[in-house]
Amino acid sequence: MSLRVLLLTGPRPYQRWVATRLASELDVVQVFVEDRSLRQPKSAEPVSLKDRLRSASPGLFRQLARIKGLLTRPRAERRALELLERLEREADAEFERAVGPTPDWPEVPLRHVPWMNGKKVVREATELAPDVTIVFGTGILKTPMIRTSKLATLNAHTSLLPDFRGTQSEFWQVHQSRLDCAGVTVHYIDEGVDTGEIVLQRPTAIEGKPDPFRLRLHNVQMVPDLFVEAVRLLAAGEAPRLQQTPSDLPTYRTRDYTFEREMECLRAMGYDLS
Numbered sequence: 001m002s003l004r005v006l007l008l009t010g011p012r013p014y015q016r017w018v019a020t021r022l023a024s025e026l027d028v029v030q031v032f033v034e035d036r037s038l039r040q041p042k043s044a045e046p047v048s049l050k051d052r053l054r055s056a057s058p059g060l061f062r063q064l065a066r067i068k069g070l071l072t073r074p075r076a077e078r079r080a081l082e083l084l085e086r087l088e089r090e091a092d093a094e095f096e097r098a099v100g101p102t103p104d105w106p107e108v109p110l111r112h113v114p115w116m117n118g119k120k121v122v123r124e125a126t127e128l129a130p131d132v133t134i135v136f137g138t139g140i141l142k143t144p145m146i147r148t149s150k151l152a153t154l155n156a157h158t159s160l161l162p163d164f165r166g167t168q169s170e171f172w173q174v175h176q177s178r179l180d181c182a183g184v185t186v187h188y189i190d191e192g193v194d195t196g197e198i199v200l201q202r203p204t205a206i207e208g209k210p211d212p213f214r215l216r217l218h219n220v221q222m223v224p225d226l227f228v229e230a231v232r233l234l235a236a237g238e239a240p241r242l243q244q245t246p247s248d249l250p251t252y253r254t255r256d257y258t259f260e261r262e263m264e265c266l267r268a269m270g271y272d273l274s
Contacts, residue, residue, distance in 0.1 A: 003235050006130035006149065007031045008116055010137040013102040014095065014220045018136055021224035023106035026231055030128055031110045032121060034138045038114040076273040080263045083271055091213035098221060117142045125149075132234060134227050135189065146189050151234055153189045156227060158219040160201055161185040162244040165194035166252035170219065171212040175265040182206070182215060184222045186230045188241065193251050198242040199230045211269060 005026045009015045011033050019031055073081070096102070113121050116138050125133070125148040133149040135141065136156050146153045159169040160183040173182050183203040188196035206218045233239040266273060 002027045003131035003151070003231055004029045004129075005231060006125060006128055006133045008133060008135045008138050008141075008145075009033060011035050011112070012137065013092075014217060015137050016102055016105055017099055018220065018223050020103045020106045022134070022227060023108050025224070025228045028106065028108050029130060030124075031105065031108060032116060032125070033105075033110065033112045034116050035112040035114065038112060040114070076263070077259070079271075079273045080259075080266055083266055083273075084262060087211045088213045091211070091217050094214060095217040095220070115139060117145055121145070122148060132231055134231070136223060136227075140193060141189055143191060146191070152239070154186055154199065154227070154230055155189050155194070155196070156223045157185045157187060157194050158216065159183065159185065160203060161187060161194055161198060162247035163249050164252065165247070165249075166256075167254050168212070168252060168257045170215040171257060171262075171265060172252055174210065174212045174215065175261065175268060177268065179204075179206075179210075179215075182219070184219050184226055186226045187244075195244060197240075198244060199233065199239050200226050202226060209269060212265070 003026075005022070005028045007019055007022060007028050007030070009019055009031065015033075019028075022028055023031075111124075115121070122144045125145060128148075130149045131151050133145075133153040134156075135153065141153070157165070157169065159165075159173065160181050163178070163181045164172055170182070173179055183201060185194075185198055186200045187194070187198045190196040202222055204215065204218055204222070206215060210218070230239060263273060
């Protein structure tokens with residue numbers, strides 16, 4: 001039995017790679033790409049050039065902000081910015097060596113949307129009537145989108161749940177020296193944040209003491225295989241539904257991830273910022 005799959009993802013190069021891998025092994029009928037640059041400002045106030053650049057090209061905005069930081073920040077902060085940029089660049093290069101050049105989007109129907117919970121997107125997803133929706137790297141889905149698939153809506157979260165729910169899981173694992181929680185979990189999406197029943201988990205095997213960027217891209221390489229396995233288990237009627245146990249750790253939010261904590265993480269990894 002071949003299940004019709006809807007993929008919800010983001011615009012990053014590694015997400016294109018995951019989409020291409022999934023389309024080569026599953027019956028992906030549509031890809032929705034959540035592109036924040038398409039969002040309209042919430043107010044009628046004039047939008048500054050800075051805000052336009054941040055919305056249109058987050059990567060370029062980040063690079064320019066780092067350049068500005070190198071010129072104006074204290075020495076320790078400049079050192080941290082240089083290290084973060086270098087580590088991210090090295091992780092990207094290692095990922096490309098492992099999987100090859102970043103491919104184009106797969107040759108399936110594809111649409112960039114400002115957010116996944118928009119009424120038009122939910123309506124289109126409902127009309128597609130997918131058997132399974134798989135999610136990798138979007139904002140939190142609301143109930144109407146979760147319920148558009150017939151069998152299940154699955155997410156790939158890059159930690160061994162129930163620990164390190166929420167955003168930037170690799171960062172917090174390195175920050176707290178908790179690589180025992182590093183891995184990927186495919187779970188059913190419910191109304192909570194990374195709280196749904198578990199289908200599959202796989203720990204991350206990585207040498208040395210990885211930084212968050214390198215750990216993230218090692219996790220990404222596991223995502224397509226786990227999604228494919230989960231969909232095949234669903235097709236066979238054999239997909240587990242394992243309840244998550246309680247966790248003492250918080251659910252991390254975007255606001256928790258600050259530059260000061262990035263500096264703490266670098267120091268925890270042994271870098272001298274003086």
